[in-house]
Amino acid sequence: MENTEQNVILQSISEGVFTVDLDWRITSFNRGAEEITGIRQQDAIGKYCRDVLRADICESGCTLAETMRTGKPIMNKAVQIIDAKGKRKAIAISTALFKDSRGKVIGGVETFRDTSAIEQLRKEIAGRYSCEDIISQSHIMQNLFTILPNIAESNTTTLIEGESGTGKELFARAIHNLSFRKDKPFVVVNCGALPDTLLESELFGYKAGAFTDAKKDKPGRFALAEGGTIFLDEIGDISVSVQVKLLRVLQDKTYDLVGGISPMRADVRIITATNKKLDELVKEGKFREDLYYRINVMKLELPPLRDRKEDIPILVEHFIARFNRLHNKNICCVTNEVTAALLSYDYPGNIRELENIIEHCFVLCEGEIIEVKHLPSSVCPVLKNEIAQNSEPATIKQVEIALIQQALKRNKGNKTTAAKQLGIDKSTLYRKMKALDISKPES
């Protein structure tokens, strides 16, 4: 085949293909490679492949180097890269030797395809999110990130408190993934979703004949989590009888199967979570005090989204990227008015609610930009009432005034906290207040 014919074929396929010489400098770079990496051919040619591909294996186990060393091709290795826009992408790469017409090795060839959408869908189906999915730049969250590795290493029982939708399970997974138990199972049990009797057999398992229809032995969630971590969500909803049994697991590291006669050992780390105030339940006599102190060795309090509003823009961007993949759409952003409305809303359902709002917008939006008309009615009134009272469209100045006034009102005039919530520096807030003639609200 002529070179021109080869070029036509290479340029027409969606897979990325590049070749390198023996000094690891790129000698050819097709259109698929341009699309996946976001780097143009003319910028890539002559550069080191590690500066172009930017993969996690470049420094720890380059597959192309291995192929060059062994002469053996490698197929479909899962790799992560950072593209030119700073986005993480999952790709599958294959490598082979690049030889001239006389069979002399003149370099290597690497082909790769973008598997980000498949990975995302796999994650959606399995419901398996990892610590990499925690997105935040807020100061409150950064404090939590500081102590997270220490908690993970400690192997102690941990209680995660936070309103519904604040990401308690994600944090539990992060603790598991950062601990020495990371290669063992992570088992989730939603205690609030199971009736009392069922919860006991689910947690501890049962022996054949323990009750009607118990025809054979069934391992419980503790047995399934052996060596790993069990995450007991909605722990505040469990009955007193299950509380007693859990207390025994925590104290003696043993439990009894329903209908069993000898105790079972449990090498499982327990992480619990609740959206209730357990100390108040203890005072009301609904939760055992001794169990409370057992599970409350380490406590993480996750802030509601209304206290970390500086994260809303990056969360919106994250959800747009995710729903673009799921719904096969190409929405790029939201208008300033939508951002203003989203920042003004208080999110009783927290991040899950924000996610639902963006999904709602995706269903209604047929273009590339999400507008106010696509927002659910629960979010719109905030903007309509406070900014866009008339049919006149809101200007950026009006939006800024409304947002700053709301933030000051919310924080009882405290400018430092208001600035943090708005995601701007305190001096910027002072400057904007002066420029927009905003006075401090009367307390």
Next chain:
Amino acid sequence: MKIAIPVYGEYVSNVFDFAHKLLLVDVENGKETNRSEIVLESKFLPQRAVQLKNLGADVLVCGAISQELANMVLSSGIIVFPFITGNVENVLNSYLAGQMVKSEFRMPGYRSGAPRGLGRQRRCCRWQGGRY
């Protein structure tokens, strides 16, 4: 002032998110006074950003960096010079000479401007890199 540079051998590491080692250089009056190298153990991004902050870094000179990690580092008040490639000593000397923007150290695909989604304050004061 403390400058942090993720390194791989004698080169700037190609991606900060995946880097294994970090070079820390103390600088006073434009002169290097001390240097040390530490291992970046965790690939957990928030922890990586927090570690950088706890080490007292004022400036991060790095190769590619994901948007998520860049946002976390920037919110710690650290100045970021991203998309830098080349020999560590050359890059460091260039930084100390105030010539960090020399194109020879820019990774392919670099475009001048500001990263999408970051505020005006960061755009002019904190982010010293190109457009995402």
